[in-house]
Amino acid sequence: MIDWIMGACVGLGLAACCGFRVFVPMLIAALGTKLGLIGPMPGYEFIGSWTAIIGLCIATAFELGAYYIPWLDNLLDTVAMPVAIVAGTLMSTSFLRVNDEMVRWALSLMLGGGAAGLIQAGTSLLRLGSATTTGGLANPVVATGENAASLGLSILTVFLPLFAFALIVCLLIFVVVRILGRRKLRFTRATPKQPGNPLDQFPRSSNGRH
Numbered sequence: 001m002i003d004w005i006m007g008a009c010v011g012l013g014l015a016a017c018c019g020f021r022v023f024v025p026m027l028i029a030a031l032g033t034k035l036g037l038i039g040p041m042p043g044y045e046f047i048g049s050w051t052a053i054i055g056l057c058i059a060t061a062f063e064l065g066a067y068y069i070p071w072l073d074n075l076l077d078t079v080a081m082p083v084a085i086v087a088g089t090l091m092s093t094s095f096l097r098v099n100d101e102m103v104r105w106a107l108s109l110m111l112g113g114g115a116a117g118l119i120q121a122g123t124s125l126l127r128l129g130s131a132t133t134t135g136g137l138a139n140p141v142v143a144t145g146e147n148a149a150s151l152g153l154s155i156l157t158v159f160l161p162l163f164a165f166a167l168i169v170c171l172l173i174f175v176v177v178r179i180l181g182r183r184k185l186r187f188t189r190a191t192p193k194q195p196g197n198p199l200d201q202f203p204r205s206s207n208g209r210h
Contacts, residue, residue: 003097004097005162006161006162007041007095007096007097008095008096008097009157009161009162009164009165010038010095010157010158010161011091011092011093011094011095011096011108011112012092012096012111012112012115012165012168013153013154013156013157013161013164013165013168014026014028014029014091014092014095014154014157015087015088015089015091015092015108015111015112015113015115015116016088016112016115016116016118016119016153016168016171016172017116017119017149017150017153017154017157017168018084018087018088018091018116018119018120019084019088019115019116019117019118019119019120019121019122019123020119020120020123020146020147020149020150020153021060021063021064021146021147021150021151022063022080022083022084022087023056023059023060023063023087024060024063024064024147024150024151024154025087025091025150025154025157026047026056026087026090026091027053027056027057027059027060028151028154028155028157028158029047029091029094029095029154029158030047030048030049030052030053030056031048031053032048032158033045033047033048034048034050034053037158037159038095038158039095040094040095041093041094041095041096041097041104044093044094047094063076064147067139067143067146067147068140068143070139073127073139073143074127074131077124077127080120080124081117081120081121081124084116084117084119084120085109085113085114085116085117085120086113087116088108088112088113088114088115088116088117089105089108089109089112089113089116090108091108091112092107092108092109092111092112092113093105093108093112096108096112115168115172118172118175118176118179119171119172119175121175121179122175122178122179123142123146125178125179126142127139127142130142153167153168
């Protein structure tokens with residue numbers, strides 16, 4: 001039971017971190033597997049291979065640097081959502097202790113992929129707000145925060161999975177509230193006001209006539 005809980009916390013924690021950056025949590029998972037800090041499900045030991053580690057190092061370096069290029073960061077956001085969901089699903093299914101392969105993939109897609117998608121949606125809204133209010137000048141600051149969050153939470157998930165899982169749940173709740181609040185605000189602004197009756201401007205007499 002303890003192994004199941006810890007595996008779920010590691011898998012879902014790393015999956016959620018894929019919403020910040022796709023390859024950073026995968027690299028941390030690969031290094032953690034190589035060092036024996038975490039153990040993937042049978043058949044997924046390739047995550048800790050040197051081939052995977054070298055490939056993820058290259059991909060991570062490109063991803064981290066690309067978000068500091070003004071036009072490229074917005075371009076990456078257009079493809080980041082589906083890629084983050086796929087990466088989150090892979091991270092979850094690699095560590096979720098469920099023997100049934102189909103059930104494990106389904107749970108990983110709903111929980112891990114969903115968590116990664118929510119985080120990615122939140123970061124995209126943050127970058128959009130930064131681009132709108134500052135003309136993109138603050139985007140490097142946003143990118144630095146996302147890099148730090150992805151790296152810090154991924155490392156925390158490996159060493160303190162229960163604590164990291166609790167933080168990520170709170171973060172997901174915050175993102176959901178913000179997204180719902182933004183949608184409600186847009187709906188309120190988009191609702192046209194009903195025009196009043198021009199006759200209402202004139203006072204009514206005691207018998208109800210204008």
